[in-house]
Amino acid sequence: MAVANTEHLLEVNNLKKYFPIKGGILRHTVGTVKAVDGVSFTVRRGETLGLVGESGCGKTTTGRTILRLEQATSGEVLFEDKDVLKASSRQMKALRRDMQIVFQDPYASLDPRITVGQSVAEGLVIHGIGTPKEREERVREVLAKVGLHASQINRFPHEFSGGQRQRIGIARALIMEPKLIVCDEPVSALDVSIQSQVLNLLRNLQREFGLTYLFIAHNLSVVEHISDRVGVMYLGKLVELASREDLFREPLHPYTKALISAIPNPDPTARRERIVLQGDVPSPINPPAGCRFHPRCWIARPICSEQDPEFAEKRKGHWAACHFAGEF
Template sequence: MTTQLKQNNEPLLEVNGLKKYFPVKNQLGQKSAFVKAVDDVSFKLYEGKTLGLVGESGCGKSTTGRSLLRLIEPTSGSALFEGKDIFKLKGKELREARQDLQMVFQDPFSSLNPRKRIGEILEEPLKIHNLGSSAERTEKVMDILHKVGLNVDHYYRYPHEFSGGQRQRIVLARALILNPKIIVCDEPVSALDVSTQAQIVNLLRGLQEELKLTYLFIAHDISVVRHISDQIGVMYLGNIVEYADTDNIFAEPLHPYTQALLSAVPKSSPTAVRERIVLKGEIPSPLNPPSGCVFHPRCPMATELCSKEIPVNKEARPGHFVKCHLY
């Protein structure tokens, strides 16, 4: 799956300096502080490729995805899609852009209306955007159900009649119904068992090849991300600390946090030996992040400089970026 990206290709989506701060109010209702959920995140998405965002729970992965789709409003930054900044679009322009930007949510059951049949749920986006006649919409839904591996008779059933894997296919069908260019997959397999995870990942890859889709794939399991991503961004406390092609991340992880993540991945061979890197302490609160490098309180290689100065994003190897004072 992994391919070396050509640097002269124009990205389909270019995100620069994305920040999302949630205000915290005191007992008087006044803003007293901010939770820095996403703090200066930048990356590029290339057409037909997949960027995997990986990190521990609470690091800002899902907030990044939701901010890109304007499900929550970003605090600052830009997201250039086909020459337009998504964060500046309003009204009709934003409505039109949302046809090209869709999302697959982590919990498929809570994102499906339990009172509506699957056919109604899948036709709703087409109605909202005034696309096609009633017969054309039904035909489109039948076709998309087939593409995601469901039967035509599923059109008439309700969400509670399906398994978790089938519901995830329905949510994927809803994201595909408008022929989007980019799909944000927010931990789409984390609630599924291993065999069903493999089926959904293979389905995503097959659809990407067939429909020329571009994915932002968010997950906390780096081994799952490896199988679908062309590039990986490793997030920690609202920051992307390492960013490179998937092969480079696994062959030569540079950031101590990435090294710790990879050390926790089980080996396929029972005789293989890998030294486990155990991080000490708890993840700091995004309400009061550490000074300097946000990872330094838990980093086994931290120096005095790490606690004082924020590391810049450096290209330590060709196409391999890292925020660390070791490089």
């Protein structure tokens, strides 16, 4: 009998998501967009794993595929040792109580035709949890937890600011008492002053309810603030994964080093070597042979264009996909 892994809440193995490109009069498949191309990682119970990269690198698609909001092309997603990708509709409905998402756009993620109370209670209604009175009481409790007043339960989304709407989105996820929440760029659409409030709210809720986060973002400063470990994606692949301290102190992949060099420094007297990458991100329809980063890499050598580097543990707990990891 298999022994359950009590340390890892989520395990992703060789996950792939390809989108077909249709063309011609008969709409034949003429190519594929390799949005996620062989991504593997684990998320420990109670931690925050940050997933970062440029726009179009596949990080959001990774999160959506894990939750089966997108159907995976291949791979394996284990949530508490249950195979999410092979789960039946009934099994998936049960799993969704434990796996929730906070979407990026707080304006588009709420139905403008129903009240905030109805929106937050929707999951309870779908799963048949509680009586109407019990659901209303639960909604009031959760709204208070995210910093909103219970009296706002009968208001509509247009009556709230962006930051308040994102708090409502967090309440929708929290009301199901999940174990894992995928945060898909939850603060990127908010003002900087509001971002810190929402990030601190997420951290407080994590401590109070023992939540586990997969935190997707393109802002490294945000990821550094909230994450325990950080994974860096480039063109559909994971190129580095390490603890927050190790990754920001000594990155092993040149792409990660370039990203970190672009973080603004609040100290005007401090000097940081800025690495400006040449060229654009290659197309995920026809990615380069070998290492996908090599056309933009300043340490690239012939082997980089010929052989795809293995994503391997270079140091204890520090993984990278680079033939010359740390040699820059």
